[in-house]
Amino acid sequence: MAIAVRLRWCLQIFMLEACVVLTHAANLDYLRSTLTNYFSDTRHHAVKPEYKQRTATFIHDEFIRFGLETTYHNFVFDGVEYANIIGVLKGDNFGTYDDQIIGVGAHYDTVNVTKGVDDNGSGSAALLEVARQMTSLESKRKHTVIFTAFDREEYEYATFDGRFYGALGSKYLISQWLLPWIQKNYPQTVGTFSPYGIIVLDTLMDYNNSARSQIIPPDSLQEFQQLFPGVVKNLQSDNLQGDFLATIFRTQSDSRLANEFHQQWGKMGRADYEIEMFGLAPNLPDDVLNKVADLNRSDHINFWAKNIPAIFLSDSANLRGKMQDCYHHTCDSLEVMLNDDNLNFLAKTSDTIAATVDKLSQSYAAVSGAPGVGKTVLTLMTASSICVFLIQTASRL
Template sequence: MKRTLSALLLLFAVRGMNPAAAQSLTADTVRLRQHLELLTSTPQPRNYQHPAVLDSMAAYIARQLRGAGAHEIGEQPYTVRGQSYRNVLGSFGPADGPRLVVGAHYDVCGDQPGADDNGTGVAALLELARLLGQQPTLPYRVDLVAYTLEEPPFFRTNNMGSYVHAAALHAARVPVRGMVALEMLGYYDDRRGTQHYPIAPLKYIYGSRGNYVTVAQKFGNGRFGRQFARYYRRAAALPVKRFKAPAWLPGIDFSDHLNYWKFSYPAVLLTDTAFYRNRSYHETSDTLNRLDMRRLGLAVDALLAVVTAH
């Protein structure tokens, strides 16, 4: 115990902060819940058929990023089927140099509240913004991006907000260290048999309890994914499993990170495994009361540790 305490004190000293300050820089589960309450209580579902609702969500996200202290707040509007949609961006850290992109989509599929999909990703993004705003310095630029139009009928098309963002980075020749997609991070179940996989034998490797966060990436994704998974696992106070597979495996590219792969940017997916665990995926039962705020907060804490340390 004394050895562990000494190691922690040394870590705090190296990072230039005291233990009390470090303990205060943790995710606030009350704030996470408040974000989710707002996201899931819109007058109409936040899908592409209700652009006014999406615009109100974009404005809310922009206000939160500004309040968190992002030094650049911007929108990336574009037109689909004659209607305007927009990504929302906020930057932290040095203005120049390679950047890390962390993103989450704020739209939903169909007429459902989308608490886990992807309210938890957006809530995590906004809480990460608040915590980044309290950092005295950051080692590199961090761009937080809230995407529109990730869901069907636009998934796998160039109309996805993440495609628009990745393509713009590529066109401008912006150097990118890597990208992290936050996709469904709030549903956990400790019972046996609650975790499923695209290939059944994987349960003998990863277990059958839906109690962990996954860092998923494709083969050949470069050093960024390996390092992110390693450091995230070390920092996390909840179980973390690294999942690496061919890009063709169902689910491995089911979020916004796929569009960064298209431009040869290294990218990973941070998730509770979505429909392989949460049976309310794309259903009206995807509600706030089914989510675990404590473990969602722990997922954000580990993300903050990785982003601020490397």
């Protein structure tokens, strides 16, 4: 028994010193200060252009500080210039057929009447936190990662396939920057390029575990039951609590990305912060899709239109809690949205995104071996598996 106690104690010390380094843990102070200082006021070109520019400059400068290859993508619409901000973290396979790019993106602009802390200060803060985490680890990766802050997502009159939607920044980024960039850097893969896809973040921090804080639109209940029977059953059995992150994806095209995110979410603890998977089957009729249009209301729709895999993460915006009243209104503010539950919910989401991107980009660390052995390559995910094994072993002693 004494030997077992000593072994368990040694394993616990080792895990404290080694395993914690390999797990993702969001910096709550960074998330809070980012939201407070740069995403707490209107970011609209005609209302507060100075604040919006200050936010864009901050994102750009943070990308540079994190060591990303950073650039503005400027585009013009209706005589006004806008700016997407792009940061590239190149992998070993950059420019080759073997590279499988993964992206993370969030829009940073707002409508003209809101402070936009949840929509979409939360997604932008998570984008920066993921970039911070991934570049703070002493690691390399095989596949390239692209971080993108989209401008002019909030545009209510652009149309696609007869539907009203926004997302102008991502639309122009794909056609004017991403596709030419791929043709330039991956000329041998044109027509066969197969990225992992992009994780789109939009409104992420309205957590509410009160009964009936989550809405299923009454006029769409039949369609939700038809398309997502498991989700509806879960919500109804949980008294319609708004305590989950919604993951929206196409079952035929985006499952690889969605399933990896779902697995990583389960490893992050805090089981009270739940997840629901909204998988859209292929070839759904327009009348059904129109009934669940809230699931198509962000930048992911433009990637879907170009057959690029994408998943959309959201707290469901105006279908939940305080955002039922505050979506696109002045009360989407620090006073209403910034609290400990919301911040920790955003932190778990950020950690899960970082772990997902780390796994798919195949990150690895160079570990010095014994004298004369040279360097050994140890993947971070393998190291994490070792830690899980040690934790399980210690718990059995």
